[in-house]
Amino acid sequence: MQYIYSAMVLYSAGKEITEDAITAILTAAGVEVDAAKVKALVASLEGVDIKEAIANASVAAPAAAAAAPAAAAEAPKEDKKAEAEEEKVSEDEAAAGLSALFG
Numbered sequence: 001m002q003y004i005y006s007a008m009v010l011y012s013a014g015k016e017i018t019e020d021a022i023t024a025i026l027t028a029a030g031v032e033v034d035a036a037k038v039k040a041l042v043a044s045l046e047g048v049d050i051k052e053a054i055a056n057a058s059v060a061a062p063a064a065a066a067a068a069p070a071a072a073a074e075a076p077k078e079d080k081k082a083e084a085e086e087e088k089v090s091e092d093e094a095a096a097g098l099s100a101l102f103g
Contacts, residue, residue, distance in 0.1 A: 002031050003041050011050050017042060 006025040010017045019038050026033045 002026060002029065003037050007041060007045060008050075017045055 006022045007017050019042050022038050023033050
């Protein structure tokens with residue numbers, strides 16, 4: 001997130017978002033800079049209208065939050081025992097998946 005925040009600081013200050021500028025901000029903040037991440041961020045922001053992206057993100061977030069209660073109201077009430085059993089199975093499956101990561 002620090003990489004994105006540094007790009008936002010540059011944008012807010014009206015500065016060009018470059019690898020050197022992002023690296024300077026991160027270094028000043030005491031962050032160990034990964035040059036590959038900086039390069040990827042700058043490349044991904046090429047041609048992006050940040051003002052438009054922020055406006056679209058601001059509009060989309062409240063709409064998604066407003067839709068959630070309606071979906072919850074439509075969901076049928078399940079038996080709590082069946083729901084608890086389903087959660088246990090899901091937790092067991094998740095634990096099995098995580099164990100594959102660690103050998």
